[in-house]
Every structure is written in C-alpha cells, then in structure tokens.
Amino acid sequence: MLDLSLLSGSHTLKFMNNFDYIRQAGSRNGARAAAEIVKQLKAELPSYLTVKTEPFDFTCAEVSTASFEAVEPYRKSYPAAGYRHSGSTPAEGITAPLVYAEYGDPISLTRVKGAVALLSIPVSGGLYRRLQKAGALAFISTAGSPLDGGQDRFPQSRNLYKKPMGGQAGGPDASQPLPDIPGLILHYKDVLEILNRGVTTCHLVLRQETLSKTGTNIFVTVPGTDPDLAEGLCVSAHYDSVPQGKGAYDNLSGTGIVYELALAFAKNPPRRPMTFIWFDGEELGLLGSRAFCQSHRKELGNCRFAYNVDLAGQLIGGTVLGVTAGPEVEAAMNLYGREAGLGMSTKRQVWSSDSNSFAALGIPAVTMDRDGFGMHTRFDTLDLISPWALERDEKLSGFILDRLASSTVFPFDRAMPVEFAEKLRR
The missing domain is CATH 3.40.630.10 (Zn peptidases)
Structure with missing residues (x-):
C-alpha cells in the first residue's frame, strides 16, 4: 500500500x-x-x-506576417495575430467582404461563402472544418476583454488543431481534402469598433512557414x-x-x-x-x-x-x-x-x-x-x-x-x- x-x-x-x-x-x-x-x-x-x-x-508553423485593415467604409489598420497551421494568404493578401458570423452557428455560416468570417469565439478543429465547408475565404476570431490595456491589448498567435485523433482534417467521410483557410486574431476592443462602424470590406495578410523540430x-x-x-x-x-x-x-x-x-x-x-x-x-x-x-x-x-x-x-x-x-x-x-x-x-x-x-x-x-x-x-x-x-x-x-x-x-x-x-x- x-x-x-x-x-x-x-x-x-x-x-x-x-x-x-x-x-x-x-x-x-x-x-x-x-x-x-x-x-x-x-x-x-x-x-x-x-x-x-x-x-x-514534428513540424510546426511560425507566423511571419499577420495584418488586418478595414477597407470600407473607412480605412484603418488593427493589430493582428495569426492562427498557426491555419494556412497562408497569397503574398499580396486577401480583400473580401467581412461577415459577422457570431459563434459560427449553422445559420450564420450560410452567409460566409466567398467572405471573411468574423467570429466572437476562438476557432478549433470542429469550427474550422465547418468554415471550410461553408466556403469562407478566411476567418477572424476575437480575443481579450473590454478591460484589457497595455500589452494585453495586443493579440497573441495561437495554434489551430485541425486534425482529429484519426482521419484527415476534412473528416473521416471527406472524399476530397478541403482547402486550408487563413485565420487571424483581433482584440475584443478592435472587433467592437469594427462592428460598430459597420466594416463591410477588409484586407488581411497571413504568412507563415513550416519548420521541422x-x-x-x-x-x-x-x-x-x-x-x-x-x-x-x-x-x-x-x-x-x-x-x-x-x-x-x-x-x-x-x-x-x-x-x-x-x-x-x-x-x-x-x-x-x-x-x-x-x-x-x-x-x-x-x-x-x-x-x-x-x-x-x-x-x-x-x-x-x-x-x-x-x-x-x-x-x-x-x-x-x-x-x-x-x-x-x-x-x-x-x-x-x-x-x-x-x-x-x-x-x-x-x-x-x-x-x-x-x-x-x-x-x-x-x-x-x-x-x-x-x-x-x-x-x-x-x-x-x-x-x-x-x-x-x-x-x-x-x-x-x-x-x-x-x-x-x-x-x-x-x-x-x-x-x-x-x-x-x-
């Protein structure tokens, strides 16, 4: 004993x-x-x-560039971080409509095809696959709180876990792998401003490289x-x-x-x-x-x-x-x-x-x-x-x-x- x-x-x-x-x-x-x-x-x-x-x-991703800019109806850049392993944009970035999809519920996701999905929650494997299937070009999640200040106002890159315990990222029943979509992270206060000011079009860049470790x-x-x-x-x-x-x-x-x-x-x-x-x-x-x-x-x-x-x-x-x-x-x-x-x-x-x-x-x-x-x-x-x-x-x-x-x-x-x-x- x-x-x-x-x-x-x-x-x-x-x-x-x-x-x-x-x-x-x-x-x-x-x-x-x-x-x-x-x-x-x-x-x-x-x-x-x-x-x-x-x-x-193993291989891991390192984010080299992450940026977000509101394009319409005003132009302004906001501090951004990237989801490692989410995928990269072309070097010139992506300009596309911005659609607020809240928690990524099935009804909201019907509106994100060909757009950048703005979400109020972090993204993990299940939601990522739903965004892929919905045809989103990219996604943005929200981090932090309205109480943050100083260094906590700047979002930090995080890992995206796309793969389940078995099978491919597209799911065990996927006949074709789904394309990777890049993901950014913005701070709560910035997302609040973006929503209140009615941003309809945005430009984002996410570049990352894969390293062997x-x-x-x-x-x-x-x-x-x-x-x-x-x-x-x-x-x-x-x-x-x-x-x-x-x-x-x-x-x-x-x-x-x-x-x-x-x-x-x-x-x-x-x-x-x-x-x-x-x-x-x-x-x-x-x-x-x-x-x-x-x-x-x-x-x-x-x-x-x-x-x-x-x-x-x-x-x-x-x-x-x-x-x-x-x-x-x-x-x-x-x-x-x-x-x-x-x-x-x-x-x-x-x-x-x-x-x-x-x-x-x-x-x-x-x-x-x-x-x-x-x-x-x-x-x-x-x-x-x-x-x-x-x-x-x-x-x-x-x-x-x-x-x-x-x-x-x-x-x-x-x-x-x-x-x-x-x-x-x-």
Whole structure:
C-alpha cells in the first residue's frame, strides 16, 4: 500500500522552481526542461529503475506576417495575430467582404461563402472544418476583454488543431481534402469598433512557414510486485508550455505531481506495473502523447487505465476528474474520492488533454484538472502555486492509483463508449 505521507507539496514546488521559464516544444528551453527532468529523476529514483527518453520529430508553423485593415467604409489598420497551421494568404493578401458570423452557428455560416468570417469565439478543429465547408475565404476570431490595456491589448498567435485523433482534417467521410483557410486574431476592443462602424470590406495578410523540430518524451516504469498481474497503469503529464507564459499552472504543476507520484510508488511498488510519462508537445496538439501511443501501441495492450494530470496547484479552485470512459469508471472515481475524503467532482466527457491519446486506443482515461486562473497567459506563474493544493491532489491521485494498481481484478473493463470513440475519431 502506498504511504501517502511520502507525497509532499513543498518538495514538488522545490522541483518546479527549476523550470521557471517558457518551455515550448522543440525549442532550446524545451530541450533544457527535458534534460532537467531526467536529471532530477535519476537523482531521486532508486538505481534499479531506468529513466528513458524518446525523441519524436514534428513540424510546426511560425507566423511571419499577420495584418488586418478595414477597407470600407473607412480605412484603418488593427493589430493582428495569426492562427498557426491555419494556412497562408497569397503574398499580396486577401480583400473580401467581412461577415459577422457570431459563434459560427449553422445559420450564420450560410452567409460566409466567398467572405471573411468574423467570429466572437476562438476557432478549433470542429469550427474550422465547418468554415471550410461553408466556403469562407478566411476567418477572424476575437480575443481579450473590454478591460484589457497595455500589452494585453495586443493579440497573441495561437495554434489551430485541425486534425482529429484519426482521419484527415476534412473528416473521416471527406472524399476530397478541403482547402486550408487563413485565420487571424483581433482584440475584443478592435472587433467592437469594427462592428460598430459597420466594416463591410477588409484586407488581411497571413504568412507563415513550416519548420521541422524535435520533441522529447520521458518515461520510467515501476515494475509490479505480482508476476501474475501484467496489466498496469500509465500516469502522465505534459511539461511543455505555450509561448505566452511560463506555464506554472499549465502544466508545470502536473509535471511536478507526476514526478512526486513516481518517487512515492518507486519506494512502495504496487502489485501492478506503472509507467510514468512526461510528454512534450501537448500544446501543439497532443504531439508527444500521440507519438508515444503510436510507438508503444503493442505494449499498451497491457494498459488498463491512463491517468493524466493537466492544470493543478492553485489554491483557489476545485478539483475535477474528467472521465473519458464508461459510467462505471466515473463511479469508481467517485467512490475512491469519498474513501480518500478529499473533495472532487467528475465530468464524463472527452477531455482536451493527453488522456485522449490513450482513450483513442480504447483505454479508459482520466484527466485530473484543478480549476484555476491564467492558463495560456503571462499571468500563469509560480506565484499562484500552492504547496497545499499540490499535495492534496497528489494524495487524491495517489489514493486512486494505489487502489487500482493493487487490485487483483480491475473494477471496470478496458472499453470505450461508442459516442466517445466517435468523437475521438472526429
């Protein structure tokens, strides 16, 4: 049985202090973070365990030019950022009608063919594909709030995740790939002015280049003590950050919690094997976990449960377990939470994190998420991380994982509900 007293939020925070910098996948600082995680693991894990690294290659886009200009009924340029991977305009840009499509609902999208669609929400894969099918030439989304000032008045480029867990960006039923459409981001205040002044025609430019980079996954397996129990668990977190901030909450905290859990289970090995994984490239579209699940697909035939930590460590908030599995898995999580006596709630849905890569293989998956502040912004710093919050979620996670890793028979089957499997394919 796991000794929960081995889990220390203060020790985790000390570990986290080694990574107080932006850690984009494929960057020099990303490689620096990977090397530091390996160094810390080798220093604190028992010598019989082997820490492994696994590089993976990927391509990413860098925005070189992003501009927006109102053309009719007045001319004015506004600060703009671009959606990486959305596509580029011709060098001279695009001049076209501007149509306000609000949330991108089906009725509004009937008006965007041959036009630039202005949206009041961020764009991700599903909405992007609907814009493609509607025949939009380009799109613009809204970021920020009417309260912003100073540097927060300038939008930041973001990644567009076009591809589902399986299939092409056009969808599994697409007979022909749909053309890429470029996307810009404008600030809320500027969008408000554009709408109030009735802009009907606009000119935009988005140019980006594709770069080849390498990320690094890190993992270590704690063998089980019962040779008759070959099926085990995977425990993961991503360590990369977005370029906008240092990513203490998202997801250095998860990195530290999984680090602490690995140390504790190494000292108290469970009956079943446990593999602890630190993924790179989550912020670019689950790249590290997808690469890992693809290269280890055969070994993952023995994985009965995947537990992922993404967003944690802030004192003000509440802990949610996102369950991508059947209702029996959600029931087990709620039972263990009550037995542990630690507050939590559950949501049964497809979660936007590395747990999806396991769920796509039919492995019941959970992401632990503690609601908080500042994700994907410059405000996501170590100043808001609490040793108490880290430790309480370490103990909740440790209790759940210990129950499963010590079980003679798993309390649920390895299965994925049809509705979730379909969403993961889309």
